[in-house]
Amino acid sequence: MSYVSSLLESTSGSSSSATTSTSSTSSLGQDAFLQLLVTQLQYQDPLSPMDDKEFVAELAQFSSLEQLTEINTGIDNLASIGETQQLMGAVNFIGKKIEATGTAVGLEDGTATPVTFTLPDDAETCLVNVMDSSGTVVRTVDLGATGAGSVEFTWDGKDYDGNVMDDGQYQVAVTATDADGNILTVSSTMSGTVVGVTQENGAYYLNIGNDRYVAFTDITNVINESSSSGTDS
Structure with missing residues (x-):
């Protein structure tokens, strides 16, 4: 060679x-x-x-x-x-209100962003656990018997003792059981208006406010689009 x-x-x-x-x-x-x-x-x-x-x-x-x-x-x-x-x-998503898979809750001045979860069947018990960034449960809300379908949950921003929690991002986890005691599979979504875009590890994420970011693959619905600004004649 x-x-x-x-x-x-x-x-x-x-x-x-x-x-x-x-x-x-x-x-x-x-x-x-x-x-x-x-x-x-x-x-x-x-x-x-x-x-x-x-x-x-x-x-x-x-x-x-x-x-x-x-x-x-x-x-x-x-x-x-x-x-x-x-x-x-x-x-192109900036200014549009979207719905995406996720469990993040943004808390600011005692006001929390809502989370919508979906029950596949009627629930005999339904508990919503709110966790801080370290995974510690700071509040558990008992919704009692809840019908099947979409349920919007808005945390009041307080802990077990009624104290308003610090601003920041929290997560919710829903535990529900039917009349026979079977655990139901619950899916959760969050919504917000896209206010910005950030890049991480070569992928772009949409900022929907309150320090909540979603990937394109997590978007489930575009609820409405911001109206086009008119121009003066």
């Missing part, structure tokens, strides 16, 4: 780093490959020249290297386009 082929294999073995290189670095790799190939032809033994099949194989390997470089560039461009489209999609 020629030393050009060996160099190509070495380059292919470090393809992971090559995918993150700039376009100028990729072009340099192609140029270096061609230069080595020309140098090999220039200094080959005239009495024992490179076999034509081997030469064609070298050219094919160069072509493969060039194609891989173009593919990597294309993938990078697609990723950039996809990220831009995701950002534009997130920005």
Whole structure:
């Protein structure tokens, strides 16, 4: 095997780093490959020249290297386009009221944001536990017998002793049982108007106020859209 082929294999073995290189670095790799190939032809033994099949194989390997470089560039461009489209999609939600899967409750000045939970069947017992950021239950509200369907719950912002809790984010967990004592599977949603967008680990999240963030995949409904502002004639 020629030393050009060996160099190509070495380059292919470090393809992971090559995918993150700039376009100028990729072009340099192609140029270096061609230069080595020309140098090999220039200094080959005239009495024992490179076999034509081997030469064609070298050219094919160069072509493969060039194609891989173009593919990597294309993938990078697609990723950039996809990220831009995701950002534009997130920005389009600003000002709209949405409903999303979640159990977060934002508390500010003693006023808590509501959470809607859905019971699949009539519940004989229904307890709503409110937990702080450490997971400690600060209040349990007994709703008693509750009919099947959507139930909106709004915490009064107080603990067991009637003290108003500090502002911040809390979570609710609903425990419900039917007449036979079977535990019911309860789903919860929260709603709010999108006031901003944030990015974390390459993904965008919608800020629906009171330090509550939701992912696109958690959105269940767009309740209403903000009306377009009129323009004076």
